[in-house]
Amino acid sequence: MDSVESGAMGPNPSSVGILLERMHGEPREVTRMRERVGGQQGYSGSRIGYYEVESRDARGMAHSDLVVTKDAVLHERRVLDLLSRKGCAVPPLVVEDLSFDGRSLVYMPFMASRPELDLGHPKSPMTLAVAEGLAGIHAANRLDRPEWMARTDDDFERYLWLRAWRQRWEENMANAEFRAEFGSYESRLEVASASFLGALRDISAEGQTLTVLNVDLLPDHIRTWRGGAYFIDWEQSSFGTLYLDLPNHFTVETALVYRDALARRGYEIPTVEFMERFHETSRYMGLRYLGASLMLWGQGGKAREDGRWFLHYTLHLALHGR
DSSP: OOEEEOOTTOOOHHHHHHHHHHHHSSOOEEEEEEEOTTOOBOTTSOBEEEEEEEEEOTTOOEEEEEEEEEEEOHHHHHHHHHHHHTTOSSOSOEEOOSSOSSOEEEEEEOOEEOOOTTTTSTTSHHHHHHHHHHHHHHHHHTTOOOTTSOBGGGOHHHHTTOSHHHHHHHHHHTSHHHHHHHGGGHHHHHHHHHHHHHHHHHHHHHOTTEEEEOSOOOGGGEEEETTEEEEOOOTTOEEEEGGGGSTTTOOTTTHHHHHHHHHTTTOOOOHHHHHHHHHHHTHHHHHHHHHHHHHHHHHOHHHHHHHHHHHHHHHHHHHHOO
């Protein structure tokens, strides 16, 4: 190798070489790696590194790729390895260590953000790609819980991150301005939360829709590469009903695209049942992210002004679902 310029936790050239072979289907000799300035800190505390990698193939031709590293926790490394081995819609990747109970690097190609255009149309290419990818993950892991993965029904509020909104709500209710505008929502939120948790208990007890979940499918966690949709950021994953992964991306207009993709993989849910349960469990998106919108309100000033739409949006979803 000619040179490697990276930080203290820089990439292993051997691991990068394995990744390039998985990306391109042929051996590559890594000749140079240079870290791009501007690596970011993930919400979970993971450091994301970006490396410009130069390599040569067996014919001596030079190539250049952008490789991403993440110092992921053991749980996420295990999930990514599991999904990769099953051929699910996660990026080509290399996981160096599946035993160390701390952060260790995962390698994958740089992938573009999910395009925002035409996402609401049931026949848009990206809607179809996301539906196929997510249905493939759910079908491949349905009724097959890894022994190291928690079940959401062991503690819904813990594993689905549902405690934050209650804490923030109580804090904000101490403010007279907030109480005057939003206080009347309190009893309705309690009813909506009870309805949501009751539906989750019933669906989970039936057991037929339980699978490996991401539970945090923000737009930035769905990436595109070579025309396909891939799912990243699995640190919060758990084992529960597949409906919990749907409301972040699918709407009433597009949910059946996912349902049909799942049916093609051998698990067909009656349409009326599917849509009724999609509607009830879609409250999750509101209850999950209500805490973040309440936090913005509590910060006041520009944060409150800019986040006002988000608070009303999460309240609407929590109360009514999709």
